[in-house]
Amino acid sequence: MIPLVAVVSLRGRESRTLRVWVPLILLWLLLVPLAVLLSPVIFIVCLVCRVNPFRAFSVGWQILRALNDTEVEIEHRSAGVSICVF
């Protein structure tokens, strides 16, 4: 299953936390037509670079699927940012 939601938390110096839920599903839905339009170009680029386009697509899809449960948290002094992908 590809990630559907990302939660971005921003914490400022005043200890206020802004939490944004990003619906990735909408992003994927917007990107699908673009990917379809660009697919011939991607296909040609893959062939020029001697990369199997189907294998490239398969690996890209696997990376997308594997992004689930990724978590990155960075805190500097009293500020911080956290990104969780579900």
Next chain:
Amino acid sequence: MNEHRRQILQMLSEGKISADEAERLISALEERPSAGSSQNVSESATKARPKYLRVQVDSEEAGHEGPTKVNVRVPMQLLRAGVKLAGLIPAQALHRANQAIHAQGIPFDLSQIKPENLEDLIDQLSDLSVDVDQKDREANVKVRVFCE
């Protein structure tokens, strides 16, 4: 186990043990494997394959207001997919990258990174924990890398 049973039966035939003793010994032998298998199950449960790679960095620099902390959780699936991505790199580019790495004096061959090698590595990662602790006048840095 059959060998043990045979020994018991031989001792019985030689008259070294009575029939009751032989029966008790055989029943004890029969109980032993079930205890062993339950132990194996608990061992395999505790040694489950790791799902995530965790990298924690805790840095405190002198003269700064507060510490800097980094906490990254990477799914193992992403590592596997990343290695597969490395497999897509054209041979010519891989050769150039290898040359650049060798020029830096690092004896590492990128073409040797294969998904099957990574599986072996991940199997061993469950026991791995890297702790780096650096303390000096200017900074105090702690790095932890482990699997969970």
